[in-house]
Amino acid sequence: MYVAVKGGKRAIDNAHRLLAEERRGNKDVPELTLDQIREQMTGAVDRVMTEGSVYDRNLAALAIKQARGDLVEAVFLLRAFRTTLPRFAASQPIDTGKMTVRRRISATYKDLPGGQLLGPTFDYTHRLLDFSLAEETGDHLPPADTAPADVGRAMPRVLDQLDREGLIESEVPTDNIEPGDLTRDPLSFPVDRSVRLQNLARGDEGFLLALAYSTQRGYGRNHPFAGEIRMGEVAVEIVPEELGFPIEIGEITVTECEMVNQFSGSAEAPPQFTRGYGLVFGQQDRKAMSMALVDRALRARELHEEIEAPAQDEEFVMYHSDAVEAQGFVQHLKLPHYVDFQSELELIRRLRSSFQGQAPAPAAAE
Amino acid sequence: MDTISQSPDNFHAASGSYNFAYLDEQTKRMIRRALLKAITIPGYQVPFGGREMPLSYGWGTGGIQVTASVIGPEDILKVIDQGADDTTNAVSIRSFFAKTTGVETTTETAEATLIQTRHRIPETPLREDQVIVYQVPIPEPLRWLEPRETETRKMHGLAEYGGMHVRLYEDITRYGKIATSYDYPVIVNGRYLMRPSPIPKFDNPKMDQNPALQLFGAGREKRIYAVPPYTSVKSLDFEDHPFEIQTWDQDCAICGSTDSFLDEVITDDAGGRMFVCSDTDYCGQRMAAHDASDETETNQ
Structure with a gap:
């Protein structure tokens, strides 16, 4: 007996709750803070800000946390926020x-x-896993020697x-040409x-x-x-x-x-x-x-x-x-396509039966 | 069905600081201008400054932006996907509008003033006081013939549609019939070639001379187009291979309908299957009418 697919709303709500649980992970491990992401995941923050077109390290950190570290998802979150923002001014070109x-x-x-x-820079690092990092000793690093500051x-x-x-x-020169x-x-x-x-x-x-x-x-x-x-x-x-x-x-x-x-x-x-x-x-x-x-x-x-x-x-x-x-477009293939697929099924059965010279479309099993 | 009869006045308190129907008024005005242009040139794809929405591209952002731009506090909204009100994405979009507008929602086609749809046109005929908004993934009917937008725009300008006829003809030579079963190309108002969105060709005839206003939104591709009420929409065909729609040997297993689009449902792993209406409201209405007449009979 066919049972109509009902209760989509409850399923969605529950899926969101599960997602939140998975995001939090094992509760014996302290929860990640935005400060930690902002200060220690700078590569991710920079990428999310750039592709998300919003320069805000805190929001990017929030997006990364919410997206469970999935950076494309984090970019999406930031974009969707950005689109609601009013525009006060266009900046001068940075120098x-x-x-x-x-x-x-x-x-x-x-x-x-x-x-x-x-x-x-990573450029001249030897890409050897640094097992000392596993022991959280970063706080005791001596400050790096740099060239004398000469601002x-x-x-x-x-x-x-x-x-x-x-x-x-x-x-x-692009003076007076409004950028698109x-x-x-x-x-x-x-x-x-x-x-x-x-x-x-x-x-x-x-x-x-x-x-x-x-x-x-x-x-x-x-x-x-x-x-x-x-x-x-x-x-x-x-x-x-x-x-x-x-x-x-x-x-x-x-x-x-x-x-x-x-x-x-x-x-x-x-x-x-x-x-x-x-x-x-x-x-x-x-x-x-x-x-x-x-x-x-x-x-x-x-x-x-x-x-x-x-x-x-x-x-x-x-x-x-x-x-x-x-x-979005790649993943939209997850959405139901029953109707189009049914249309294709109907067509391919018809084409196959005319190919075999039979009567169109086999009857469904009762 | 989640009916929310919250007045628009208190919606701000309910959903934070977003504007009515999410989009700001400037954006709605920009979209309405594009809609007006689209209605005056039936079937022509109007580029518009599509916004990034909080739902994923490809999941109805174009339709959502169109709906958001035309919806008012008095509207009654119906959202369907595959003909059904309870498919997950329809549920998600309906709750988006319930949250951001507070308008009343419905699953009844006849009760709705505004219908957003993906992949189907309801079986219940639409009326003059209704607007239907289609979600469009790829708006360009010539896209599989020519991937370049610069070229396809020229082809539309020159009404250079021979390539599409050739494609359909090639189907006939290869398969003996036209092998396009959904998103079947149409000519609107005798001029523009248009994609009806991925509705089954079964629904194409419903677009022709429809009393309702039909609006189409493609968010990722940033295009809007429209079919005004009572406009001719003709599916491409040949004199000796006239356009035809899908038929089934079965009736709907639930309501017994013989004239609606049927979904095939697999019932076991031994080839068992049944066919049921894809339009859940239509099926439900027929069952309700059937039950009511049964009751009348028993009472007599």
């Missing part, structure tokens, strides 16, 4: 040239004004040096570079990493050099209408990557290096570099290059980069 730099490396020059500054030290951006010589294309916002307006191709960069900054790190990697393996190669990667704090300024001049509203940590790429030139213009740009919240070299490589690949149309690889294809990249969109 990364004035960054309080904590890390700065260039792969194109051995030494340069301001010097190379490794900062806190006044000038640290000009590497690509500006090349620009001064005309060796690299100048950034097109894909969270307000639907995508319409071809898109402005500002919208593309917004899409990449919000894009799933894994997707961008793979695409960036593909350009290095020949699918849209663009001969990159890591001109500069810098990480540190920059001021955020807005110009309130009633004041008419910029005021600082806070400070954010960002990682910026500027790639120097293959040059182009023609009968009319001398050869020049080209640029790829990446900027993310917090410290995320991998994401910033991937973004810069893909940004450069996506400039193929503008630079009159042959568009032949996925990373160069604006529609392909931008429509598929967003983890929140992608996770």
Whole structure:
């Protein structure tokens, strides 16, 4: 006897309660605090803030806790919160040239004004599991030796040096050009570079990493050099209408990557290096570099290059980069599709019976 | 069925600081403008600034945004998925609106002023004073022929729909009939090729000249389109291969309906199965009417 599927509401409520239980885990273990996540899971916090497009370490920590450490889910939570926020103002462009730099490396020059500054990086760690960490001795670590603090030290951006010589294309001045916002307006191709960069900054790190990697393996190669990667704090300024001049509203940590790429030139213009740009919240070299490589690949149309690889294809990249969109559509296959499937069943039985020259659709077993 | 008859005035206290129907008024206005444009150009996909919703993309965010933009305190809302009011996602969306608007909800098609649906059109005919909102996963009917949006927009501009006919023709050469059973393409008002959303082709004829306003929302793809009341909606076909809908050799095992869309339910692991109405309200109404007439008979 068929029993209609009722009680969906109770099932959902109970599923949520189970989820909360699983999130808490074994109650003999102390509950995770937001402070702990914010201070000790900075890689996760930075990623969630970047892809969630909200710079708020506490909210990101909350999202990570609520999502049980599932970062794509945490990004989704933060996005859904962000969409309800009123917009008070658009900031002035941040000036990364004035960054309080904590890390700065260039792969194109051995030494340069301001010097190379490794900062806190995994780069030269040997990836050996450090079993001493299992014993929670972090509180007794001696402070790290760093170069003497020299906040006044000038640290000009590497690509500006090349620009001064005309060796690299100048950034097109965007004064008076309102940057686009894909969270307000639907995508319409071809898109402005500002919208593309917004899409990449919000894009799933894994997707961008793979695409960036593909350009290095020949699918849209663009001969990159890591001109500069810098990480540190920059001021955020807005110009309130009633004041008419910029005021600082806070400070954010960002990682910026500027790639120097293959040059182009023609009968009319001398050869020049080209640029790829990446900027993310917090410290995320991998994401910033991937973004810069893909940004450069996506400039193929503008630079009159042959568009032949996925990373160069604006529609392909931008429509598929967003983890929140992608996770939703992939997982919607979990929703009931009884009706469509029934339609397909009816059709395939009919097609099979006409193929076998029989009467259509076998009768159901009684 | 969870009926919440809370007045909109006290809804703020009930659900925190979110606006009526979740979206802010500016966003609703933007969506209503897109809806107006969609209604004036039947079947044309209007791009809109779709917002990120607290429900997952692909789970009805487009339909939810459309519903949120047109719902008022006096509306009576019905939400169905696969024709049923009690499927999990329908329950989830209905409780979302119950929470954020406090409007009355119903499972009765005839009682609803606003119906949000996924994959079905109710069997009970709709009226002029009703609005039906479809959840749309992929709005572009030409998508499987041409993946690029830049190209498909051009094709719509030029009404270049030959490719779709060719695809249907290829089905006929391969299978002897058109092998599309749901999301079956239609021409609206003699002009735009439109995806009816993944409803079974069984439901396509209901769209034609329907007295109700039909709105379509695709959240992830950020498109809205519409079929105004009493508009022609024609399923693509050929003179020698006319459009046809699904039929069953069985009647509904519960209410005995012979003219509704049936879901197949597996009853054991030995090939046993039964067929029941996918529209649970329709099935329930028929049973209720049947019981009532039984009672009348016994009383006489």
